Amino acid sequence: MDILTLFVVVPILTVLVLVFAKGLKQVRIISLVGMLVQLGMAINLIFAYLKERAINKDIMVFTQDYTWYESFNIHYAIGVDAISGVLIALTAIVVVAGIFISWKIDDLPKEFFITLIILSAGVFGFFISLDLFTLFVFYEIAVIPMYLLIGIWGSGPKEFSAMKLTLMLMAASALLSVGIFGIYFNSNADGGALTFNILEIAQVNIPVAAQNLFFPFVFIGFAVIGALFPFHTWSPSGHASAPTAVSMLHAGVLMKLGGYGVFRIAMYLLPQGAINWTDFFLVLTTIGVIYGALAAVMQKDLKYINAYASVSHLSLVLFALLMLNKTAWTGAIIQSLSHGLLTALFFALIGMVYGRTHTRDIAKLGGIMKILPFIGSVYVITGLAYLGLPGFSGFVAEMNIFVGAFEHTDTFRRILTIIVVSSIVVTAVYILRMVGKIMMGPLVNEEHAELPKATWYEKVGLVLLMIPVVFIGMMPFGLSEMIKESVTPFLERLI
C-alpha cells in the first residue's frame, strides 16, 4: 500500500482494534500505539518527501489515482507537497499530545478515543486528497464527530455549543458544496470531461464570470472554519464547552483546514476570482486580526481568551494568503503550523489548570506558578512564543507575513498591513495580562495551595508540542525553503 493511504488506514485499523478493547488502560495504549505509528509515518513522510523532491519536480508527489465513482468521474486521487506534508506532521503531533493529555479520561473512554481518531482520519484524508469530492467527504468526516465530542464529553452549555458549532460549520459546508459543484460543472470549459481532480482543473481556464461567482462560496465555505470575521462566533463557545483534547485538535488542526482549503482550492482553481475578490476579503481579515485581539483583551474566561486569540492569529493566515505573494504565503503556512502547536499547548495548559482548580475565570486564579512550577513555566514560555518572541515559531511566521505584505506598494494594502502589524502590541497585552494574572502574583485562592503537580503524561504531551515550536523558531531556514518551493507553482497561477 502506498505511504499516503496508510495515513487513513492506520486510524481506521486503530478504531477497529479499539472496538474490542476493554477498560481505560487497554484503550489508551491501543490509541497511543496507533497514533505513534501515525506520527512515525508523518516524520518518515517529511524525509521521504525531501528525497522524492530532489528527483521529482511535479507539483504533487507520491500521487495515486483510483476511480471511485465512474459516472461522475470521482476518483480517490491523492498526493502531497511540502505544505500538506508539514500539516500532516502537525496533525500527528497534536493527536498524540491529545492522547497523553486525555490519559485519565474517565467518562466513556473507548467511545471518546474512537470518535477522536475517526476525526483525525478525516483530517489526514483531507490533507492527502487531490480530488475535490473525496476531499469534501473527508472534510465532513472531520467536522461531524465534533458534535458528538462536544455534546457528550463537553462542559457548560455543551449541547447548545455543539449545536451552534456544527450548524455554522454545516452552513459553511453548504456554501462550499455549491462552490465545489460550480467548479466541477465548469471543469469542461476547455472541452475536456467534467472532473473533480484538482490538478486537472488547474489546467482548465474556467470562465472569469464563473470564477467571480464561485470564489466567495468556496472562500467563505472554508474560511468559516478558519474563523473569518464575522463568522467566527462558533469558535469561542465551542472551545469553551469542548473537552481539552478536542479543543486542542480543533483549534490546532481543524481550523487549519480553512486556510489550507482557501489556498489549495479557492485560490488555485479560481485564480481570477481570487484576484477580483482579494480587496473585499482583505478588509474582513484585517478586521479579524485586530478585532480578535482586542476582544481577547476583554475576556474573562481562559478558553475565551484563547479562542479570540485564535480568531486573530488565523485571520492573519487568511490575510497572508490574500496578499498573493511567495513570502506572505510561506508565512501563512508557517503561521498555520505555529498557531496549531501553540494553541494546542494553550488549550492543554488551560485544561490542566481547569482540571485542578475547576475554574477558568481569570479573576479566581492567581499565583499558580508557585504551586505548579512546571505547568507555570510552560505557560509563560507558550505565552511568550504566542506573542511572537524570536526563537519560537510564531516570530518566523509573522515576519514572513509582514515582510511579504509589505511588498505591495499600494496605499490600501500598506494601511492594512500597518494595522495588522500593530496587532503585535495588542497580542502582548492580552497574553501578559493572562499570564501575569493567573500564573504570577499572589495566590488568590488558598484552596489552590495543594494542587497536584504535573504528571508524567502531561509533561510528555507538553514537551512533544514544545519541541517543534522551538525547532522552527531556532532553525527556520530548511522549513521555509521547503514551503517556499511548494508554494511557487500555486503562485504562478495568479500571475
Place this chain on the structure above:
Amino acid sequence: MNYSYVIAIPLIPLALFLLLGLFSKKIPPSISGWIGSLGLGTSFALSLYTAYHYYIEAKVNGIYQTFVYKQTWLAFSDKLHIDMGVLIDPISVMMLIVVTTISFMVHLYSRGYMKGDDGYTRFFAYLALFSFSMLGLVLATNLFQIYIFWELVGASSFLLIGYYYTKPSAVAAAKKAFIVTRFADLGFLIGILVVSYYSGTFDFSELNNPEGFMISNWASTSFMGLSVFTWGLLLIFMGGAGKSAMLPFHIWLPDAMEGPTPVSALIHAATMVVAGVYLVARLFPAFYFVEDGFALTIVAYVGAISSLFAAIIALTQNDIKRVLAFSTMSQIGYMMLALGVSKYDGHEGLGFMASMFHLFTHAMFKALLFLAAGSVIHAIHSNYLKDMGGLRKYMPVTHITFLIAALSISGVPGFAGFFSKDEILAAAYEHDMLIYISSVAVAGLTALYMFRLYFGIFWGKDTQYEHIPHESPWSMTLPMLFLAVMSVVGGYIHFSEFVSADHIPFEAHLNYSLAAIASGVGILGIIIAYILYKKETNLPDKISNTFGVTYKWAYHKFYFDEIYLFVTKRIIFGLVAAPMAWFDKYVVDATMVSIGNMTVSFSNKIKGLQSGKFQDYAMAFISGGVILAIVIFYLWL
C-alpha cells in the same frame, strides 16, 4: 586575524542559560552562582582578548577595519534574508567590553546579594539569558538580527523585573516594561520594513555604505515631504527611544526598579537601556547622510529634552532606586544628544566619540551606584531615603565607592565622568547653543540630586536602626571596588584613538574653558546639596514649598503615567475594546444565533403539516396530484 571565535562570547551565556534553566531544580545554589560567574568570566576574558587584538592590529592605513562573519538564517526573498552572525568594528568591540564587564561583576555581586533566595538558580539562568541576548544584539550584522535580540533582551528584562513574581507590583512593572517597549518596537519593526523594502537589504554594511543605495538615493522616494528613508530611520529611532527610556516612552524605567537591584545595575543602567544609543550609533552614517541629518536632529532634541526632564524629576523622588533610574534616563539623554549633534569625519565627529565614551564611563559608575544602592538596601531592607541616614559609619566600603561614583557622574575633575561629559558638552557647544545650555543645567542638576542622595544615605539624620546595618560581604564589595577603580581610570582612556564615526582615529583635546564651566556648575550643585542635605534641616521642605505646583508636577513625574493610563484604560479599553466585545456578543453572535432560532421557529410553524393523520396526508396527496395534473395539462397544451 580571524575573529570568528567571537561567536563564543554570546554562546557561553546561552549554554549557561540552558544548563541552569533546564536543571534549575537539580543544581544547588552553592554551585549555580559559581557556574554563572565562571561562564561570564570566560566571556569577559575573551572580550578583553578580542579588544586587545582588534584595537592594536585591525588598523589598515589608519582605518579600523570591519569584520563580518555570518550565515543565512531565514530567507524572505532573493534580496531580503536574515543573517545571523557577528560584526566586529570599534563600537561593537567596545560594547563587548562594557556588557561582559558589567555582567561579570553583577554575577559576582549577585552571589552575595541573592543568597538564600528561593529562585537563586533561576536568577542566574535569567542573567545568562540576558547576557546572551545583549551580546547578540551588540554583535548583530543586520537590522533584523538586532531586532531579534532586541526582543530577546526585552523578554529577559520582563523575566528579571518580574523575578519576584508573587509581588503584584513587580508583575505590573514587568508587564508595563514589556508592553511599552513593544509599542516602541512596533515602530522599529515598521521602520525595518520600510528601510529594507526600499533599500533591498537589512545589512548594516550596505545601509551604512556612503555609496550604498540608501545614502546615495535617499531623495528618490518621498512620503509627506520627507524621504521614506527618513521616515524609516525615525521609526527605527522610535524603537531605540523605547528601549532607552527617552520621552515619551520612559514610563517603564522607574517601575522596572521592582526587579532585584543587580538586575537594575546590569539591565536598567549599564547595558540594555543604552541599546537605543547603540542602535543610532550603529546606523550613524545612515542617520547622518539621509536627508542631511534630519532624523539626527530629532535624536538630538529628544535626547536633550529627556535629559533635562529626567534630571528635574530625579530631584524630587524619595526612592533611591527611582532617583537612579531617572538619573540613567538623563544620562542616556546626554548620549543621544551627543550623537545627534555629531558630524561624520575627523574632529567634527566628536559627538559620536563622546557619546560612546560616556556610554562606557556611565556603564561603570552607574552600575556601581546601583550596586552600592543594592548594598544599602540589602543592609536596611528599604528603598526609601526617609529610612536612611548616617550609614557611613556602618558601611565604609559602600560609602566610599558610592562617593566615587557620585563624584564621577557629577563631573568632578579627575573622575571618569568629567572627561566624557566634557566631550559631550564640547560637541554640543560647537553645534547647538540651546542644547549646550540645557546640558550645562543638567550637569548642575545631576550633581545636586546625586549628592542629595549621597548625603541623605550616608550623612543626614542619625537614624536608629532596628538591626544594626552591616557592611556587605566581600562577594558584593569586591565588584564594587573594581567598578570604583574603573569609574576613575575609565576617563583616562584615549577614546578618540579607538572609536570614531568614520573609523579613523583622531585627537580630542580637553576644552579647558568649557570643562571649567561644566565642573564649576557640578561643584556648585554639590555645594548646594551639602548645604541642604548634609544635616537634616527643614530647608529642603521650604524650597519645595516655594516651588509649589512645579514641585508637585515633578514629584508626580509630570503625570505621564496618568496620561498613559487614561489613554489605555479609558480610550483603548473603554472606548474601543469593550464596545467591540459587546458588539461581538450582542450583534455578531446574536445575529448568528437568531438565524438559527429563526430556522427553529419557522419549522415550528410548518411542523403542523406533519400531523400524522392519514386523512391529511391523503388530502395533500390528492390536491398535489390535481395541481400537478393542471400544470402539466397547461404546459403541454
